[in-house]
Structure formats: structure tokens, C-alpha cells
Amino acid sequence: xxxxxxxxxxxxxxxxxxxxxxxxxxxxxxxxxxxxxxxxxxxxxxxxxxxxxxxxxxxxxxxxxxxxxxxxxxxxxxxxxxxxxxxxxxxxxxxxxxxxxxxxxxxxxxxxxxxxxxxxxxxxxxxxxxxxxxxxxxxxxxxxxxxxxxxxxxxxxxxxxxxxxxxxxxxxxxxxxxxxxxxxxxxxxxxxxxxxxxxxxxxxxxxxxxxxxxxxxxxxxxxxxxxxxxxxxxxxxxxxxxxxxxxxxxxxxxxxxxxxxxxxxxxxxxxxxxxxxxxxxxxxx
Amino acid sequence: xxxxxxxxxxxxxxxxxxxxxxxxxxxxxxxxxxxxxxxxxxxxxxxxxxxxxxxxxxxxxxxxxxxxxxxxxxxxxxxxxxxxxxxxxxxxxxxxxxxxxxxxxxxxxxxxxxxxxxxxxxxxxxxxxxxxxxxxxxxxxxxxxxxxxxxxxxxxxxxxxxxxxxxxxxxxxxxxxxxxxxxxxxxxxxxxxxxxxxxxxxxxxxxxxxxxxxxxxxxxxxxxxxxxxxxxxxxxxxxxxxxxxxxxxxxxxxxxxxxxxxxxxxxxxxxxxxxxx
Numbered sequence: 153x154x155x156x157x158x159x160x161x162x163x164x165x166x167x168x169x170x171x172x173x174x175x176x177x178x179x180x181x182x183x184x185x186x187x188x189x190x191x192x193x194x195x196x197x198x199x200x201x202x203x204x205x206x207x208x209x210x211x212x213x214x215x216x217x218x219x220x221x222x223x224x225x226x227x228x229x230x231x232x233x234x235x236x237x238x239x240x241x242x243x244x245x246x247x248x249x250x251x252x253x254x255x256x257x258x259x260x261x262x263x264x265x266x267x268x269x270x271x272x273x274x275x276x277x278x279x280x281x282x283x284x285x286x287x288x289x290x291x292x293x294x295x296x297x298x299x300x301x302x303x304x305x306x307x308x309x310x311x312x313x314x315x316x317x318x319x320x321x322x323x324x325x326x327x328x329x330x331x332x333x334x335x336x337x338x339x340x341x342x343x344x345x346x347x348x349x350x351x352x353x354x355x356x357x358x359x360x361x362x363x364x365x366x367x368x369x370x371x372x373x374x375x376x377x378x379x380x381x382x383x384x385x386x387x388x389x390x391x392x393x394x395x396x397x398x399x400x401x402x403x404x405x406x407x408x409x410x411x412x413x414x415x416x417x418x419x420x421x422x423x424x425x426x427x428x429x430x431x432x433x434x435x436x437x
Numbered sequence: 438x439x440x441x442x443x444x445x446x447x448x449x450x451x452x453x454x455x456x457x458x459x460x461x462x463x464x465x466x467x468x469x470x471x472x473x474x475x476x477x478x479x480x481x482x483x484x485x486x487x488x489x490x491x492x493x494x495x496x497x498x499x500x501x502x503x504x505x506x507x508x509x510x511x512x513x514x515x516x517x518x519x520x521x522x523x524x525x526x527x528x529x530x531x532x533x534x535x536x537x538x539x540x541x542x543x544x545x546x547x548x549x550x551x552x553x554x555x556x557x558x559x560x561x562x563x564x565x566x567x568x569x570x571x572x573x574x575x576x577x578x579x580x581x582x583x584x585x586x587x588x589x590x591x592x593x594x595x596x597x598x599x600x601x602x603x604x605x606x607x608x609x610x611x612x613x614x615x616x617x618x619x620x621x622x623x624x625x626x627x628x629x630x631x632x633x634x635x636x637x638x639x640x641x642x643x644x645x646x647x648x649x650x651x652x653x654x655x656x657x658x659x660x661x662x663x664x665x666x667x668x669x670x671x672x673x674x675x676x677x678x679x680x681x682x683x684x685x686x687x688x689x690x691x692x693x694x695x696x697x698x699x700x701x702x703x704x705x706x707x708x709x710x711x712x713x714x
Binding site for chain 1: 674681
């Protein structure tokens with residue numbers, strides 16, 4: 153008994169610094185909340201909320217902050233799952249191909265975005281290639297503000313960077329599955345499409361749910377992709393709007409309103425995602 | 438399955454074509470960065486751009502070295518990343534161990550780490566730009582404020598990774614040590630620490646990279662003493678793509694080492710363990 157109390161004491165002692173630090177995080181959050189909800193003399197006021205929630209930049213940011221993550225997550229799920237099923241069948245040199253597949257995620261985000269900027273900018277490599285093959289009319293304004301392609305390009309670039317996360321988790325799940333499942337289906341005369349659709353995909357669903365619940369939350373925190381590729385004014389999201397308010401307009405209260413709006417939206421999304429993921433997992437067992 | 442693919446040639450063609458296409462999409466852009474870095478800056482404003490540079494030169498690197506005190510930025514980046522990693526592991530590993538061993542602390546620790554992991558950095562970064570000023574840590578030449586900010590990312594990872602790996606370590610190992618008269622601290626240093634070497638090294642790599650690549654905090658906290666990611670961002674923003682590409686190559690060096698190491702970790706399934714809730 154004495155030993156167990158001593159151990160419990162040590163455990164608590166060792167946990168305190170880390171927990172303490174995580175608790176300190178509440179302090180900046182409190183400061184942010186205070187700055188968002190008080191006026192210049194420190195009284196409670198919703199003045200900043202009104203101001204920010206009627207700003208067109210913020211409202212456009214909110215729209216993009218819903219549109220981009222939702223489409224990105226759907227794309228990631230589709231591409232990641234297909235790639236995992238495809239890679240499952242590779243026998244020779246799998247390690248090398250897998251390494252190549254995860255390159256966009258393994259390199260620093262800012263480097264990845266630079267490569268995409270080199271490729272897609274008006275006088276970039278993609279347009280150069282199209283120009284030399286087909287002339288002026290083949291080129292397109294991939295990242296031009298007035299272009300209808302802009303949203304598509306930003307979403308694809310964002311989705312492609314994080315698809316490897318989904319891909320890796322699903323592939324790991326597929327590989328843990330006994331090969332006899334597939335052999336049994338094959339013996340019964342199932343085509344490869346039937347094997348994929350009726351055996352592999354259903355068995356990959358739990359892993360996919362875990363991967364997607366993580367990715368959904370990350371997707372809503374989107375910052376660098378639209379910020380680096382086209383800038384705040386052309387395609388704002390809540391994070392870059394907060395950055396703009398704080399660093400360019402020097403308006404910390406407005407920045408806090410934008411950042412906290414994202415934080416609270418995220419909190420409700422993550423709670424619902426985890427309940428949903430738990431519910432799906434429970435239902436399947 | 439290989440036999441299956443070989444028996445239908447159209448499938449094989451799609452398969453091989455797909456792999457080549459994937460390699461082209463993922464490696465092609467990296468070749469472009471290398472090409473841009475090794476060509477003089479004036480070539481990046483030409484039209485149409487050639488896939489191969491006309492002249493090869495290290496002009497971008499030497500210009501950066503002369504005008505930007507590149508060495509200072511690199512050491513700052515390295516120092517912040519190392520500082521973040523060491524502090525995260527120093528605080529996070531014991532906490533992760535305690536969470537794996539004590540039922541009382543398990544939920545509290547892992548759930549706080551998860552909540553911190555999912556906080557949007559911007560919600561912390563904006564108030565930090567104000568709070569760090571009186572603490573003399575805003576835009577600090579050694580990046581102290583940035584290390585503090587990066588800890589909010591690194592610490593949850595350190596806790597969760599240590600917890601996930603130590604939970605699989607049988608309690609009996611440590612019980613045996615206790616019977617032999619070991620104290621809980623002794624059990625931590627003599628049993629848990631050596632057996633969790635794999636998890637610690639993977640946490641080390643992951644946290645180092647998270648800090649090395651981090652843009653949001655760095656952009657807002659280090660205004661003049663910049664780490665590499667914001668420096669690269671500004672060069673991209675001002676259209677100096679040759680210099681930006683040179684910085685990108687410098688940033689890639691540790692990442693490439695890590696991709697190779699990551700392969701080994703993936704094989705051992707350490708990452709999937711930490712991602713499972």
C-alpha cells in the first residue's frame with residue numbers, strides 16, 4: 153500500500169509540469185476573449201463582434217473556411233482510399249513508391265507551396281509548357297484573382313498535401329487484414345472490383361474514420377495554402393483574416409474575434425466529429 | 438495479386454502509368470525548385486520558362502549569404518527546433534509515462550493533450566503577440582517566445598507518443614524492478630526510458646520537423662529575427678523565386694533525412710499507435 157501511494161505521488165509530480173504548461177494555454181485564450189469582448193475602457197461590449205461580423209473580408213473568409221475544408225476532406229478520403237487500395241496490390245518496390253507517394257506531406261509546407269507557386273503562377277512552368285505546346289490560348293490563369301479556376305486549384309493543392317496521411321493510415325489497416333479474406337473471395341469467383349468494393353473498402357472504414365476525424369479538424373484550421381498562393385485579399389480564410397487584422401491593420405481585438413470564432417467553431421466540430429466517430433465505431437462492433 | 442495484374446495487360450499499363458504519373462506529380466515540382474535555385478534570379482522572370490536552366494550558378498546562394506545573414510537565420514531555426522524538441526520531451530515523456538501507469542492521470546493527461554493539439558494556433562498566436570512584449574520575448578534574437586509558442590504544438594505530441602508506446606510496455610517489467618527495491622524514479626530511468634527509445638526518437642524527429650516547418654507562429658512572433666519558413670514566405674511574396682528556392686533546398690535537407698527515417702518508423706507501426714485515440 154505504501155508503495156502504491158509513493159508511486160501515485162511520483163506520477164502526479166511528473167505530470168504537473170506538462171499539465172501546468174497546457175493550463176497556461178488558457179491564459180492567452182482568456183486574454184483573447186477579454187480583448188474581443190471589451191471596449192477601449194475595459195467594459196463589456198459586443199462592439200468588436202458587430203464590427204468584424206459585418207466586415208466583408210471576414211464574411212468572405214468564413215465562406216471560404218467552410219467551402220475549402222469540406223471539399224478538401226471529401227477529396228482526401230476518395231483519393232487516399234483509392235491510392236491505398238491500389239498500393240495494396242503493389243508487390244515490387246513498394247517501399248520506394250510509398251516514399252514517393254508521401255513526398256507532398258513529408259516536405260515542409262512552405263516548400264510544397266513554393267513548388268506549387270512555381271508551377272501555377274501566371275508566368276510559371278505549367279503555363280510555359282502549355283504555351284510552347286499549344287500557343288497563347290492554351291494557357292490559363294490558374295491563380296489569377298478573377299479566374300474561376302482559382303478555387304479549384306487552391307482546393308486541389310491543399311487536398312494533395314494531406315492525402316498521404318489518409319493514404320498511410322488506410323494502407324496500414326489494409327495490410328493488417330489477413331490475406332485469406334481476399335483469397336476466399338477470389339475462390340468464390342469475385343472480380344477485383346468486387347474484392348475492392350465488398351471486402352477491402354468495408355474493412356478499411358474504421359481506419360478511414362479515424363484518419364478523417366483527425367483530418368477534418370486540421371482542415372478547418374487552413375492557413376498557409378490560400379495565404380501563400382494568392383494572399384488574404386483574394387482568398388481569405390478565418391486564420392489569414394486574423395493575421396491581416398493583427399499584423400497589417402494592427403487591430404488585435406478584431407484579430408481575436410476572427411481567431412476565436414474559428415476556435416469555437418472548431419471546438420463544436422471536433423466534439424461532434426468525435427461523438428460521430430465513436431458512434432460509428434460502436435455501431436460496427 | 439501480381440499474377441492477377443499480369444494476366445490482364447490493360448490493367449498493368451494503367452498500373453505502371455499511374456505510378457510514373459505519381460512520381461512525376463510529386464517529384465517534378467521538387468526538380469523545379471532545384472532548377473530555380475541553381476539558375477540566376479533574372480531567369481525566373483523570363484517567358485516562356487525552359488525546363489532546364491541556360492546557365493548553372495550558385496548566384497542565389499551567395500547573394501543570400503551576403504545580404505541576409507543567412508547563417509543567423511539558419512542557426513535560429515535550428516536552435517528553436519532543437520529547443521522545442523528537448524523541452525517537449527523533457528516535460529512530455531514523464532507525463533506520458535505517468536499517464537500510461539496511473540489510471541487516475543490517464544484520462545486527464547491524454548485529454549488535455551488532445552484539446553491542446555486541436556486548438557487553432559492562430560487563437561494562441563494573436564494574444565501572444567501582445568503578451569510576449571512585456572516578457573521581453575517578442576521577436577527575441579534567440580527565439581525564446583517562439584519556442585514557448587512551439588511547445589503548444591510539440592508537448593501534446595510528446596505526451597501522446599510516449600503514452601501510446603509505454604502503454605504497451607507490460608507493467609510487470611516495472612513491478613519486478615519495484616520488488617528489487619527500485620524507486621518510481623528508478624523505474625522511469627532504468628525501465629521505461631531504455632525500452633521507449635524507439636518512441637522517443639520518433640517523437641524527437643516529428644517534433645523537430647513540426648517546429649522546423651512551422652509558419653503561423655513564426656510569421657507573427659519573429660518579426661525581424663526570422664526563422665527560415667517566414668523568410669522563405671517573404672521571398673516568395675516579393676517574387677524573388679530564385680532566392681526562395683535556394684532557401685527551400687536548405688530547408689529540405691533535414692526533411693529528406695527524416696523521410697528516410699520515417700520509413701523505418703512506419704514499418705514498426707509507431708505512428709499509427711499514436712494516432713489512435
